[in-house]
Amino acid sequence: MANLQTLQSLGISLPSPAYILGAVLFGLVGFVAYRYGKRAGRQRSKWLGVALMLYPYAIAQTWLLYVVGAALCVGVLIDCD
Template sequence: MNASTLLWGVLFGSIGFGFLLYGKKQRAIVPLVCGLALMVFPYFVSRTGLLIVIGIALMAIPYFVRV
């Protein structure tokens, strides 16, 4: 693990925490699940490029999927 992977993981984890709080407060399942996924997935992805791609995809899902 290098510094860039760690910093991207912290960034996506922070954004995920915001999504989680928003989803919980609004009772919206999509942001809640995406927030949880954003906080957890950096533990399992070690390549920086893949981390960024997955993180951006998870951040875009609540915008495009409205339930």
């Protein structure tokens, strides 16, 4: 418990369960989009998949994680048509 208090005193906090769930979910969707784009020869789907896998590392707010993830997922769906 002392380690957690030390981290909090340094300004470091653990992510919420909702954030972790979103990061895992969008990472899996990104992996599937990457594989699909690579096999089908769709460059946009492939790079949107890479973006879906990597963007949670750059975003700290949970609500922004879901907004950006939903937008990227819509982009993948539009490209698949």
